[in-house]
Amino acid sequence: MIEIEHKDAIINTFILFIQTAQAVLKSADAYLYRKANLSVIKLIALQALDKNNGVMTPSELAEWTQTERHNITALVQRMKRDDLVKSERSSKDKRIVHISLTDKGREVLERSMPAAREIKDLIMSSITEDEAALIASKLRVLRKNAFDTLGQMSFHIKKWPE
Numbered sequence: 384m385i386e387i388e389h390k391d392a393i394i395n396t397f398i399l400f401i402q403t404a405q406a407v408l409k410s411a412d413a414y415l416y417r418k419a420n421l422s423v424i425k426l427i428a429l430q431a432l433d434k435n436n437g438v439m440t441p442s443e444l445a446e447w448t449q450t451e452r453h454n455i456t457a458l459v460q461r462m463k464r465d466d467l468v469k470s471e472r473s474s475k476d477k478r479i480v481h482i483s484l485t486d487k488g489r490e491v492l493e494r495s496m497p498a499a500r501e502i503k504d505l506i507m508s509s510i511t512e513d514e515a516a517l518i519a520s521k522l523r524v525l526r527k528n529a530f531d532t533l534g535q536m537s538f539h540i541k542k543w544p545e
Contacts, residue, residue: 400525411502418498421491424448424458426499429467429484429492437484444482467491 389395412423419426431447432439439447445455459482462468467488473479484492507515 407506410506411499414502414505415495415498418501419491419495421495421498424450425462425467426492426495428458428462429488429495432468432482432484433489433492437489438481441480441482462488 387395387398389398408423415421415423415426427448428444431444435443435447441452441455441459444450444459445452448455448458450458459468459470463470465487466485469483469485470480471483473481510518
């Protein structure tokens with residue numbers, strides 16, 4: 384592990400946050416794949432579908448997983464290949480596609496949850512409930528700031544071609 388020290392505490396914290404986020408994602412991906420043969424993004428997509436009565440549009444799934452729309456298309460294709468989801472055009476509006484959780488997708492989600500809880504326990508083991516609440520509060524602020532920044536950037540990007 385490389386520690387980057389900067390004289391600005393906010394920059395240090397930002398770098399540490401990015402490094403931590405990447406390390407947690409890599410650890411969770413490796414652990415879930417080894418224990419449940421499932422990636423974090425597939426687990427999140429399965430959870431999203433499950434929480435939304437088993438059906439979502441690709442746009443809704445992209446928003447839920449914070450994934451670009453073109454990456455969701457590839458993810459859905461991989462999940463269809465694994466028989467975790469199916470996709471169907473809406474009978475009312477053929478432009479709309481519905482992604483549905485299959486029975487196998489529900490089973491895989493249920494089987495993977497113990498591994499997801501294990502990785503959460505391993506990574507969060509030294510954090511108390513009070514510390515977790517404080518971290519969650521600060522992460523919500525960071526997430527809001529990031530989304531606000533993204534919204535401002537996409538607004539400006541839309542204006543560039545003019």
